[in-house]
Amino acid sequence: MSLESSQERWPAAAGAPPEVALFIPCFVDQVTPEIGRDLVTVLERLGCRLRFPPDQTCCGQPAFNAGYRQEARALMRRFLDTFGNSEAIVCPSGSCTAMVRGFYPELAQSDPALAAAARRVGERVYEFSEFLVRRLGITELGAAFPHRVAVHDGCHMLRELHLKDEPRQLLRRVRGLELVEIDDAERCCGFGGSFSVNYGMISEAMAARKADALEAAEVDYVTACDPSCLLQIAGVLARRPGRVRTLHLASLLARGLASA
Amino acid sequence: MNAARQFRHAARAAAQDAEIAGILRFNIATYDAAVALGRGRFLDWREARRRAEAIKRDAIAQLDRYLEEFERRIIARGAAVHWAPDAAAAREIILEIARRHNVRRVVKSKSMVSEEIHLREALEQAGMATLETDLGEYIVQLRNEPPYHIVTPAMHLRREHIAGLFHQKLGTPADETSPEALVRAARREMRQRFVAADLGITGANFLIADHGLVAITENEGNARLCASLPPVQVVLTGIEKLLPRLADLALFWPLLATAGTGQPITCYNSLLGGPRRGGEPDGPRELHIVLLDNGRSRVLADAAQRELLHCIRCGACLNACPVFQTIGGHAYATTYPGPIGAALTPLLRGPAYDHLAYATSLCGACAEACPVGIEIHHQLLRDRAQAAAARRRPWSERLEIRALAWAAAKPRRFERAGRLARRLLRLRPQAIDGTRLDPLRPWTRYRQAPEPPPQSFRAWWRQRNSPPAPNSMAAEPPS
Numbered sequence: 198m199s200l201e202s203s204q205e206r207w208p209a210a211a212g213a214p215p216e217v218a219l220f221i222p223c224f225v226d227q228v229t230p231e232i233g234r235d236l237v238t239v240l241e242r243l244g245c246r247l248r249f250p251p252d253q254t255c256c257g258q259p260a261f262n263a264g265y266r267q268e269a270r271a272l273m274r275r276f277l278d279t280f281g282n283s284e285a286i287v288c289p290s291g292s293c294t295a296m297v298r299g300f301y302p303e304l305a306q307s308d309p310a311l312a313a314a315a316r317r318v319g320e321r322v323y324e325f326s327e328f329l330v331r332r333l334g335i336t337e338l339g340a341a342f343p344h345r346v347a348v349h350d351g352c353h354m355l356r357e358l359h360l361k362d363e364p365r366q367l368l369r370r371v372r373g374l375e376l377v378e379i380d381d382a383e384r385c386c387g388f389g390g391s392f393s394v395n396y397g398m399i400s401e402a403m404a405a406r407k408a409d410a411l412e413a414a415e416v417d418y419v420t421a422c423d424p425s426c427l428l429q430i431a432g433v434l435a436r437r438p439g440r441v442r443t444l445h446l447a448s449l450l451a452r453g454l455a456s457a
Numbered sequence: 458m459n460a461a462r463q464f465r466h467a468a469r470a471a472a473q474d475a476e477i478a479g480i481l482r483f484n485i486a487t488y489d490a491a492v493a494l495g496r497g498r499f500l501d502w503r504e505a506r507r508r509a510e511a512i513k514r515d516a517i518a519q520l521d522r523y524l525e526e527f528e529r530r531i532i533a534r535g536a537a538v539h540w541a542p543d544a545a546a547a548r549e550i551i552l553e554i555a556r557r558h559n560v561r562r563v564v565k566s567k568s569m570v571s572e573e574i575h576l577r578e579a580l581e582q583a584g585m586a587t588l589e590t591d592l593g594e595y596i597v598q599l600r601n602e603p604p605y606h607i608v609t610p611a612m613h614l615r616r617e618h619i620a621g622l623f624h625q626k627l628g629t630p631a632d633e634t635s636p637e638a639l640v641r642a643a644r645r646e647m648r649q650r651f652v653a654a655d656l657g658i659t660g661a662n663f664l665i666a667d668h669g670l671v672a673i674t675e676n677e678g679n680a681r682l683c684a685s686l687p688p689v690q691v692v693l694t695g696i697e698k699l700l701p702r703l704a705d706l707a708l709f710w711p712l713l714a715t716a717g718t719g720q721p722i723t724c725y726n727s728l729l730g731g732p733r734r735g736g737e738p739d740g741p742r743e744l745h746i747v748l749l750d751n752g753r754s755r756v757l758a759d760a761a762q763r764e765l766l767h768c769i770r771c772g773a774c775l776n777a778c779p780v781f782q783t784i785g786g787h788a789y790a791t792t793y794p795g796p797i798g799a800a801l802t803p804l805l806r807g808p809a810y811d812h813l814a815y816a817t818s819l820c821g822a823c824a825e826a827c828p829v830g831i832e833i834h835h836q837l838l839r840d841r842a843q844a845a846a847a848r849r850r851p852w853s854e855r856l857e858i859r860a861l862a863w864a865a866a867k868p869r870r871f872e873r874a875g876r877l878a879r880r881l882l883r884l885r886p887q888a889i890d891g892t893r894l895d896p897l898r899p900w901t902r903y904r905q906a907p908e909p910p911p912q913s914f915r916a917w918w919r920q921r922n923s924p925p926a927p928n929s930m931a932a933e934p935p936s
Contacts, residue, residue: 219918223865226914227875228907233914249918254865260858262819264841264850268862275866300838356821356834385779389818391854394899396465396816401903402472402783403818432904 214244214333218283220322222293222424223255229424235451236289236325242454243335252279257304258296262390266304273304277314285332286322289447291354291422294324299357324354325447326363326422336366340453343373344417349407349430350383351423364422364446371453379414381406388429404433412439420446460790461812467788468816477613477785484612485776491719492773498721499711509712510830513767516666516699520757520766523666523699524748530669534731536744544574547749551576551658551691552583554745558689560585560656564647566673566680567591568660569607569770570693570749573792576658588650590679592643599626605786607793608717608772613785647679657683657741661694662713662769668703671729671746674713676720681727690741692729696748697757697766709769716771716828752805765801765836767829774833777826780817789813796823800836808849814840872915879909 217240221233240247257272276297280286288294301315329335346368354360361383368376387393387403394400407430411419417440421427424445431443444452471477496502516523528538541547555563563585565571577598580587589598593610597603599622604610611619620634629642659680663672671692673680684690700709706726714720733740757763775781775795786794791802791810799813814837823833844850864874882897891901900906912920 221914223871223875227879228909230910230912230914230917234917237918249915249922251915251919252868254868254871255861257862257865260862262838262841263815263854263858264838264843264845265855265858265862266842266846268858271862272865352818352820352822356825383822385818385820385822387779387818389820392815392818396468397899397903398469398472399780399783399816400818402478403779404904406779428907429904432900432906435905 214246215285216283217245217247217328218280218286219247219249220253220256220280220286220288220293220297221249222288222290224428225289225424229428229445232289232424232445232448235445235448236287238451239325239329239338239447239454240287242338243329243333248283250279250283256293256296258293258300259390261296261300261304270304273301273315274311277301277311277318280318280322281314283318283321285328286318287325287328288322289325289422289445290424291324291351291358291360292425294322294327295353295357297322299353324358324360324363324422326367327358327360330363330366337370338367338450338454339457340370340450341372341374341457342449342453345375345377345415346418346420346449347377347379347411347414347416348382349386349419349421349426351421351426352385354422355383360422364420367446367450368420371450372457374453377414377416379410379416379419381410384410386426386429388425390425393429400429401433404429408433408437408439408441411441412437416441418442418444418449420444420449422446460809463790464788464812464816467790468784471784471788478783480613480615481782481785484609485782488719488776492715493719495715495719495721499715505708505712506828506830509708509828510767512700512705512708513769513829514764516701517697517757517763517766519701520696520699523701524664524696526666527664527669527699528746530667531671531731531746532669534669535734536731536746538746538748541747541749541751543751544749547574547693547747547751548576548579550745550747551693552579554689554691554743555580555583555585555656558655558743560689562650562654563587563656563658564590564651564654564679564683564687565658566660566675566683567594567610568658568693569604569792570660570695571658572603573695573751574693574749576693585656588647588654590647590651590677590683591675592640592677592679595643595647596622599623603787603792605794606772606775607770607795608775613787651679651682651686654683654687655689657685657687657690659683659690659692661692661698663700663706663709664694664698665703665706665728666699666701669730670703672700672706672710673727673729674710674723674725675727676718676724678725681725684727684729684741685739688741689743689745690732691745691747693747693749696750696753697768712828713769713771716769716773716826756801756804759804762804762836762839764831765797765804765833767831768797768801768827769829770797771828773826773828774823777822778817779820779822796833796837797831800833800840803840803844808844808847811840811844811849814844872913875913879911879913882909 225233257269261269298319305311305315386407387400427443499505539550577587589595596611606612623629624631627642661671662674714723732744774797778796781795791798802810819834821834864871889895897906
């Protein structure tokens, strides 16, 4: 099915596709911009009107996670100013979505007005697969991707946002794609932000266990909704003889649309 | 060497130890299977957790009231209650009791609080032979080690290790590895010591306020012997162990057993209400309850971190934690290892243990496993916030975060800094990848770094959505 007809498949209740503000995490902007481009491809094929608020930089998660709440708070204010008027904000990272929705309220709690703004924006920010499945009600994109694919459940996706089935619902509708459930899909890949460089030896051992599970399942690809997990998994896989490749869900769907 | 560096060394060694990895993996897989079954025995495990959390929240929020109620009721039945502000005070109280009774031989059951105050060492230094009577604790005592795990102290050992140890220490045949024979040998050793002991020391799993009772959960019957044979008994426990009502045990006994080992209920559950009374055939003539603070009331005073005192020491978060599974229990070098230990120790023992709050990927598997719903991973973030706010973090980290915050404060600045960094990184020769010359070494030592892309997303977006304008900032030229 081609996506020219996406208007017809729109859930009646949802009305016209909303205008979407793109929330491109700082490291996607700088390190993995192809994930942002693939996100654009998929959302535009679904008929969304996209906007990239140019004032966005970093949501503050690196500072927050390291304990530097004052620095994180300044970046939160910038984020809330930048996205305050957006109807729907879509992010290709479960982790950064969790920062805004889950941790901003705590970060803002000493200032009631700021906390209210944080909650308001938090209600409008969506992780990519969540936006498609829950907000738009779309699982069928008409993509094809004839490969064995495993899902890695990012910790923030799973335990902060409680999104596990959404990426799988999208993958199940991709033609030719064989969805493989691996052992330890919910086990942390060992990234953990600064943890990955501060405690590299622990982080690597955790990633190795993930790589073992992927190789044992003989998948062609592992997909996830977090570029940072994929960076970690890809980094470890690259130094092993196996042939498993990593691909962000948005990139997988964009490729699947191109070849459909 | 400071605690942080020691931790790093121990963690590295353990992460590279394939044998220990195999043992932990096997033991934790066995545990996981039992717990999955155990949770299924609850009508609704999540509802049970919610109730347990609510009960502990109330118990800790009104701890002062419940402690005094417990004290009043158990004193009324003849027990003595001692309040120990810190480890030294607790040791002194117990040594004083022991001296008064001319104690020479002590039997004790499993108690992490006794590890916390290094009680066995203190008793032995005072010339009192002290025997751990929980089998796992007995094994690690024979090995002269601290417990590896708060519930399964000998989790790091195979049966063969224990057979070798017993051969050496107890004279069992060298080829004797059957669990029955090994347990029999340990029992033979312990029985004599139980009968001869002048002091029994136990911990407590729960203190029951409305009836003034001490509840002890165990599987081997050794705690019950410690509480009934010796003429004097000391119960050593932390002030946070309170439950408001006796009826709460109907939830907490099966909850603790399920989360701890996957059992529906542990083999022995004892309720102690006081010393032996007239006409009773056994039990101690004196019962002393030592209530330890040792930093707990400091945690209690902080509303944001108070929930760490809800912990019932089931060990579930240790088993669930991918970091614990990688580095094991000893690397932490703390009484309480794993996620709960990493979150609590910096608060109980101070900044020397800040590093533990950072030695975690914050994955949240601990919180998911916790039967009383403690958000352990969020507490680790709060520990970090305390450390950073008090300027206890390395200057280099502070600089990095400041630099990031400065660059990200203005979009133009952020873009220029990113472009510069990507350009510099592309000059990084492949030959130095992962070596000491590599500026990305903390990452590349363990894994490959991605190729820095020529164009950022924002530059691409601008180029795509605006007409070509050769002299503007619109298009970032591929560098």
